[in-house]
Amino acid sequence: MTTTATLTERYISATIRSLTPEVQDDVRAELEASIADAIDAKLEQGETPSAAERAVLSELGDPGILAAGYADRPLHLIGPKYYLVWWRLLKLLLWIVPVCVFGGVVLGQLLDGAPTGEIIGTAVVATLGSVVHIGFWVTLVFVILERAGTDTGVKWSVDQLPEPTQNGAGRADAIASIIFLLLGVGAVFWDALLGFFPTGGDPIAILDPGLWPWGITFFFVLFAAEALLAVVVYAKRRWTVGAAVVNTLLAAVFAAWSITLLLQGALINPEFLSFVFTDNGVTDETMRILTVITGFCLIAFPIWDIVDGWIKTARARRP
CATH class of the missing domain: 1.20.58 (Methane Monooxygenase Hydroxylase; Chain G, domain 1)
Structure with missing residues (x-):
């Protein structure tokens, strides 16, 4: 009986020690009664007193978990x-x-x-x-x-249920790419023929005139390839690994091509830079900062396009 009493007392003490003093006596009395009843039930089934008590206490589990139930205290970090x-x-x-x-x-x-x-x-x-x-x-x-x-x-509500957007998103991407292609082509011709800045004389293009015709043609080819890719994705109704790879290659080629031209001074029209910046007292240091910001954008946007393509691919591959 000494071993049985000691095990029971140890279990009860471990359970109630983290509880407030106001409830410790009540919990002790409740546990003593419930443990005694459970042991009696097992003794009636022919088990020895020692084995019966060990089985009952084992079934009750960790006293810390039991105490948390009495104290209504969460045992998880975030429920x-x-x-x-x-x-x-x-x-x-x-x-x-x-x-x-x-x-x-x-x-x-x-x-x-x-x-x-x-x-x-x-x-x-x-x-x-x-x-x-x-x-x-x-x-x-x-x-x-x-x-x-x-x-x-x-608060959650049924209004938050998402609409099936796979097909609609593909169609929207295809339409947006085609519109962007047309706007880009139009902007390049507008820049070359009419100019975007008033000069009081002949228009000054932003893009270097030396890009015509082959550089601009390559630029248009990249735009057309992006639009064609969007149409293919829409036709397949989903992004695939192949589409993501092609999108990555197109973005990487555009970034490498544009950065190379920028560093060589062959992307922006020198006459435009002189008219807008140098002739208005902009220092060389400021011009360097503007060049860095331009290059940063020419890299950041293709990177985002690459990441966006792989995110869409991962979503499309989910079961």
């Missing part, structure tokens, strides 16, 4: 009430903030004239730091909300 809101917010921030941090640090380092290794290292460290901070602080906020029982104010 189902807040989990989906936490997960959706976390994914949204992890898509947006690290990308903005990386881009902002790279742009700042480029403007500062930092070497390539320092630019990459600083941007990677800052990006990883932003990921850690987002994960920690967002989770901490929701842990506090969970413990405090605070309502987040986010």
Whole structure:
């Protein structure tokens, strides 16, 4: 009986020690009665007292879990009430903030004239730091909300049910690509023939006239390939790995081609730069900054196009 009494007392003590003093006596009495009844039932089935008690206490489980049930205390970091809101917010921030941090640090380092290794290292460290901070602080906020029982104010309704958008999205992308192609071609001819800036005389093109005819033709071919890709995706009703690969190649070719021309001074019309900037007192340092910003945009937009294509492919491959 000594072993039996000791095991029971140890179990009850482990259960009630984290409870408030006001409820400890009641919980002790309840557990003593329920454990004794369960042991008696097993003794009637022919088990020995020692085996019966061990079986009963084992069935009750971890006393910490039992105590949490009495105290109505959660044993999870974030429960189902807040989990989906936490997960959706976390994914949204992890898509947006690290990308903005990386881009902002790279742009700042480029403007500062930092070497390539320092630019990459600083941007990677800052990006990883932003990921850690987002994960920690967002989770901490929701842990506090969970413990405090605070309502987040986010309510689900049937109005939030998404519409099937795969076909519509493909059609919209195809139409947008064709319209963008036509607008791009029109803008290039407008720039060459009429100009976008008043000069008081003959129009000054923004794009370097030396791009005509072969450079501009190559530019139009890339535009047409993007539009054709959008039509193919719409015809297949989904993004495929092949489409994503083609989209990546087109974006990479455009970025490499445009950056090469920019660095060679063959993308923007020198006469336009002189008319708008140099003749108005803009310094060489400011021109360097404008060149860096232009190059950054010529790289950032193709990267986003590549990422967007692979995201759509991943979504289309989900069962």
